[in-house]
Amino acid sequence: MTSHNLPAEPNRFVGRARDVDELRGLLRDQRLVTLCGVGGIGKTRLALRVAGSVVGEFPDGVWLVELGRITSPDLVAHEIATVLGVREERSRPALDGLRVRLRGARALLLLDNCEQVVERCAELVAELLAGCPDLRILLTTREALRIPGELVWRVPPLDLPDARHPDAEAVLLFTDRAMAAGTRLAAGDFDDVARLCVALDGLPLALELAAARTRMLSPAQIADRIGDRFRLLTTGDRTAPARQRTLLATVEWSHDLLTAKERVLLRRLSVFAGHFDLDLVEQVCADERLLPREEVLDLLGGLVDKSLLLADGGRYRLLETIKEFAGRLLRKEDEHGWFRDRHLQVVCEMEERCFEAGLAAPRASWQERRRYFVRSRNLVDDCRVAVDWAVESGNALLGLRLAYVASAMLAVHGEIAEGVDWFERLLLLDLTGVPPEVVALCKGALAYGMEARDDLAGCERVVAEALKEQEKVPHSLGKGVTLNVAGVLLLRTGQFDRAERHFDEVVATTRQHDDTFNRVIAQSCLAVLAGVKGQLRLAQRHAGEALAVAKENGHPWHVAMATSQLAAVAEWRGDTEAAVTHYRAAAAIFDELDNRVEMERCLVMVAKVAIARGDHVTARSLLAECLALAQSTGQRLGMARVLRVLSRLADVEDDVQGSVLASAAAVALAEEMGEPVASGRIEQVLARARDRLGEGRTALQWSRGRELDPVEIARLILDGRREQGPLPVPAVAEVPHPVLTAREQEIAGLLTRGLSNRAIADELVISPATVARHIANIMEKLGFTSRSQIALWAVEHNLGSA
Incomplete structure (x- = not known):
């Protein structure tokens, strides 16, 4: 019968199946395996599980030696000898007796918690392995022995939950221990459990202590209080060593070593x-x-x-x-304030070096630039906490310097929103002592971010301030960005002649100052303007010049932007083959740069070309990918692009309902952003729908398209769910329209056209808030819960015309 002294497991062993299997295999090949990890990571429990699973492979025993309570190195050999039943003799060291006992024995020694006597353990283990060729040793310690033949296996935290793995090991452990504490978790608790598991890094001890608290607090309450984890997590197993009964004691034990x-x-x-x-x-x-x-x-x-x-x-x-x-x-x-200040200073200086060499340099190869972008990418988390500290400590100058360069590097990857938040908070600080040119450049960068996230009203205000403040500032990359943002704003609001004059001025200025970065952008925008005006040869020339300058500059972001503009020009000329080639080439570069916003824009255009060619399978596949990209970036402009092209796909596939829904959702998003709406395409969609669906159902679907989740509408079309029949018509009560006032009937009629509150307010010359109150009154009087019900009711009562 095999001998061992392993204790019975006190509760269910959860997770780590892969770890157990891997360690079992290692023990067959390695004579010394050391499990290392921070206190509370689960080293002892994992080692006991592994040891228990291999008992049958060691006919001379599996022996646990607990060294956690040993503080004197002289007692280590004595403790091992006691466990193995080796009797010590006055004239002979304990090590000699251990060699005799273990020589020729196929046994496994599990030495647990060696860190406080690690040097003596290293000596003894080396001696035992040298004299006992069939012996295997498994250790747990926070510090490796560092002797020949040692295989160090670092114990990882438990797997954490994510969208694909909500039932990760950390969640399973917490749930199991909460049930053992008498708590039955509800389905609604699991988002908070996941949040808690992430906050505790999947640390088993912390999770077990948190689960014990569920007797008094819900998972949400524990997660909300986890910032004070050392005070909260104090209820441990009374039979555990003192150092393991609270999280603080466990960490302090490591710190004391x-x-x-x-x-x-x-x-x-x-x-x-x-x-x-x-x-x-x-x-x-x-x-x-x-x-x-x-x-x-x-x-x-x-x-x-x-x-x-x-x-x-x-x-x-x-x-x-x-x-x-x-x-x-x-x-x-x-030391907290001093080192946070130091951290802010160092991170700012590092990012400024990355900006100058990676982005601002007028000519450099991507190989030369790339390492600076990688470095900057690695600093993102530290930039965040450094900006937070700048705001907290009132250090506006360093905070703005850091935000300016860090946000510019992030923008190349399509990450805009964070920079906007940084500038908005920092510019509210006391700016006394901040050089005016720094404020001006940061306002220009803020305007760029606002334009990119479709806040055109805010952009117009801030860019006007930035331009005024930069009048006396020498030209720089930042000033060029501000000038380009002003031009893009004019372009997006339909002021084409002003935009063209502005970009011509930018091209001249950037040539004079060798600012290839902003010249590429300005020339690309001139290509857009020429295309809008139908001047395709001029558009081709501007796009070609933009690409040439981009290649001269050496940054792939510029090359991709100019290449995508060449694609647009090819599409306008009807050269779909060239358009697809250019769009895919640009998308590949944006993918390499991890710029999902621009990658989605290019792939949407490829899908649009595929629809025109009749390749609906490719279009559907691309649009599904674009939908995922638009969701991941959270940009309304990207989602609106996808919906507009999906409306085309639905149209050519005879899905009239889907075409209306997608168009309505795209228009709603455009209105939210303050974007102009191309009414010609919309009227075509609605005209076809009225012929097929009738006036009332068209009004209903348009209104529902404005109300439904845009993602749900996109998936409806991508999944081809129109075959299941039209969406259910909301119940409409038989209520006579005189119950409404004249103004309410007027507003109900305007809802049949799918107008927003702002559009209705403009038409009736009243405020949007007044429109909202009228709509609420209509819903209450008619017993409705949505605008689409009002629209359908209004059509049936002849109160409006689409």
Whole structure:
């Protein structure tokens, strides 16, 4: 009968099936396997599970030696000997007795919690392995032994939930332990459970302590309070060692094992947002007094070895629990403000170098630029916390400098919204002492962001301020951006002649100052204007010049933008083959740059060309991809583009209902953005619908298209659900129209045209708020719940005309 002293599992083992299988395999091939990880990660429980699963493979026993309570190195051999029943003799060291006991034995030793006596453990393990060739040893420790033959296996946190894996290991563990605590979770709790699991980094001990709290608090309440996790998570297993009964005790146990300088570095690392590298740590955390720069690398290695810092390919990360603990220590030492200031300064200087070399340089190859974009991308999380600190500390100058360069680098990837938020918060600070040119450039960058996210009214206001403030500022890349934004605003609001004069001026100015960045944009916009006017040769010339300048500049973003403009010109000329080739080439570059906004724009145009060619299968596939991209970016303009092309697809596939719904949804989005609507195409759609569906049903579908979720409408068309019949007509009560006032009847009639509150207000010369009150009154009087019901009722009572 096989011998072992493994304890019975106290509760159900959850998850880690892959880990158990991998470790079982390693124990067959490796003589020494060390499980390393931060306190609370589940090293002991995993090791016990693995050891229990291989008992049958070790005829001479599987033996657990618990070293967590041992503080003197001299007692380690004694503890192992006691477990194995080796009797110590006064004239012979315990190690000799252990060699005799284990020589020739096919046994597994599980040495648990070795970190506080790690050096003595290393010596003993090396001696035992050398003298006992059939022995296998499995250890758990926060710091590896670092001896020959050791295989270090770092225990990962439990898998975290996401959209594809809502039942991840962390969720299963929390749910299981909550049930053990007498709590039965409801279906509505699981979003909060997922939020909690992510906040706790999938750390098993933290999850178990949180689950114990469900006796008193809901998952939502626990998640809301998790910022104070060390006070909240204090109810542990009474039979566990004291260091494992609360989260704070577990982390403090790890911290107490550090050297003085490792403790200094750990607390300073708390200023970083997420992943960081050696260069950033050396610039932010080092000083001449406590932490010389030349020692930082070795100290980082020490924190990794002690499992308080995660390392991955030259980048490092603190678990949130460790980060919060370290941040408390930084505040306790009164270093928080100084190092947050230092972090802001260093991150700003790094981003400015990335901006100058990666974006602003007038001529450089992509190979030369690329590493700066990668560096900037890696700094995004730190930019966020640095801007937050600039706002909190009132450091407007550094905050604006950082926001300007960081938002420009993000914009190349199509990420606009965050920069807008940064500028809006920073520009509200006291700007005394901030050079006027910095304010002017930042307002221009804010206007760019507003235009890109379709806030045209806000853009018009801010760009006017920026232009006025930049009159006395020398030309720069930022000033060129402001000038281009002003031109794009004119273009998008239909002021074509003014826009053309503006872009001509920009081209002349950027030539004079060798600003290839903004010249590409201006020439591309001139190509658009020429195309709108039907001047296709001129459009081709401008687009060709834009591409030539883009290639000269060397940035692929410019090349992609100019290539997509060439595609548009080819489409206008009727050369669909060239259009598709150019659009796909541009989309591929945008994909490489991870610019999903522009990638979606190009692929939508390919889908439009595919529809014109009669290739509906390709169009449907592309539009499904574009829908996913538009959703992921959250941009209304992208969603409106998809819907407009889907309306065309529905039209040619004889889905009249879908065509109306998609067009209505696209118009609603355009009105929300303040975009002009191409009424000619809309009238064609509605005219065909009236012929097929009749006046009332067309009005109904138009109104419903404005009310329904645009994504649902897109999926309706993509899935071909029109075959299931038309959407159900909302119930309309038999209510005589005289129950409504004359104004209410008038507004009900206007709803048959699918007008927005703003459009109705403009037509009746009243305020949108008054329209909203009238519509609410109509719903109450008629017992309706939607505008589409009112529209259908109005058609049936001859109150309006589409």
